[in-house]
Every structure is written in C-alpha cells, then in structure tokens.
Amino acid sequence: MRKAFLLSAVAASALFAASAMADVTVTGTVDICTAAVPCQITFTEDLVKVKVATILVDVVVTPNKFAEAWTHFNQRNENNKACENCAEKTALIENSIGQGHFFDGNVGITSVNQAAGNNNNQATVITIALDEFTPTPTPTPTPTPQPTPAFAGFAESQVAGEQIVIGNVIDSINIAFRDALINNSIQGNVGITAVNQAAGNINNQSNAISIAVSLSNGVALSDAALGQFVVGNKHDEQNVSKHAFTTGSINQNIGVTQVNQSAGNFANQSNVLSVSAVFTPGQ
Secondary structure (H helix, E strand, C coil): CCCCEEECCCCCCCCEEEEEEEEEEEEEEECCCCCCCCCCEEEEEEEEEEEEEECCCCEEECCCEEEEEEEEEEEEEECCEEEEECCCEEEEEECCCCECCCCCCCEEEEEEEEECCCCCEEEEEEEEEEECCCCCCCCCCCCCCCCCCCCCEEEEEEEEEEEEEECCEEEEEEEEEEEEEEECCCECCEEEEEEEEECCCCCEEEEEEEEEEECCCEEEEEEEEEEEEEECCEEEEEEEEEEEEEECCCECCEEEEEEEEECCCCCEEEEEEEEEEECCCCC
16 A cells, blocks of 8 residues: 655755845935035935745655554543542552563563552553565666665554543541552563552543554654543542552663552543654664
C-alpha cells in the first residue's frame, strides 16, 4: 500500500517574491536672510525601503513503509457510594518490581496495578508499531547502472484518554490508617515499567504509551491528549489517617517508568506518552 502525504517546509520547490514598499520623508530649513548673513537653505531626505519575499514550499512524499500506533482509554467512576467504619487498608509494594542496579530488575514491559480500596479504575495501555527496513534488492549491475530509488518511511503515534469522577459519595469514620506504600521497589528495570497503586476509594489511575517507529528515513508525527474531570462528588470523613509513601524506590531505571500512587479519594492520575521516530538506515 502506498499513500501520498502533502507536507510543508521540508524542501523548497517554489519561490514567490511579494511586493516592495518605500517611504520617503523630505524636510527643509530656510534661515532668515539679512544683509550681513547670506541665505542658507538645507534639505534632508530620508528614504526607507522595505522588500518582503515569501517562500512557499510544497513537498509530496510517498512512503514505502508505515508504522502507526494508537492508544485510547476511558475510565469512569459515576454514582458510587463508599460508606465505611473502621476499614483500615494498606496497599504495599515492597522489595518488588526490581530491587537492584542497572539490568538487575525486569527487562521489557512490566505492568503492575494494585488497589486496596473500593471502586478504583486502574489500567496500563501500551501499543507499539514497528516497520522493518526492507529496501528493494539491488538489480544486477549493467553497463549503465541506475540509481537506487529513495526509500521513505512514515511513523505516527497517538494517545487519547479520558478520566471522569462524577456524583460519588464517600462517608468514612474512625479509620486509624489507610496507607499506600512503595518501599525498595521499582529499581533497575530496563524498558517500560508502569505501576499504579491505590489505597483509597473511587480513584482513576492509568498509564498509556503509544510508540511508532519507522526504520526508514521519512516523516514522524506524534500526538497526545488527556481529559480529566472530577465533578459533583461528596466527601465526609472523620478521624481518618492516610499516608502515601515512596521510600528507596523508582531508582536507576532505563527507558520509560510511570508510577501513580494514591491513598486518598476521587483522584484522577495518569501518565500519557506518545513517541514517534524515523531512522535513516546505516546511521
């Protein structure tokens, strides 16, 4: 499949010169003449000239390869009710998800979602598109060799997400602790690491990654969009103690590391990443 893309400001193909403008100012001074002093007349002329040139560029690229990745997520928490009394909770990640130095942890894609609370939405969404550089084989040499045609690639990645918390009610009393803890964890990982942890109620947490790579010289486009709404919720808590701690963690990772942690309520947390790249073969 071949597609044509119309791009601007890539290479000059047309030149258009616009009009020129000039502004002339002339001033003069005449001294009073007397018998003792001859007349002196002085003129000053200022000329300002402005010329504007406009360059219009149109380039049509017909890629041979395509890599397109698209990620979309939607999380909604609506009309929920959490009524609790003496409901202690702890979300704990300890000595986990990699504990050491470089390359001592996980390699590749690591995804962890942990929730000790109620009515929590958690998600890790990853899309990856990769095209492989496969140029046309060079024909057998002839007495008059022909130049190899240009090989072009196209990479496009998009991420779009929405998180909504509407019309929820929380009524809690006498909760001695509600803790979200990450201790000595998420270290020394290589690649993509995504972690969500929630000890509270009615939270939206997400990690979204979209990656498109074309192993051909060409065009790369990337886009990310996120909408978060927290509307019309009711919150009534008495004698409630909460902690969110990250200790000795999220160190010495290589690549992409995304972490969300919440011990509270009605939280929208998201990490959104869109990456698009093209590479010139041999470079």
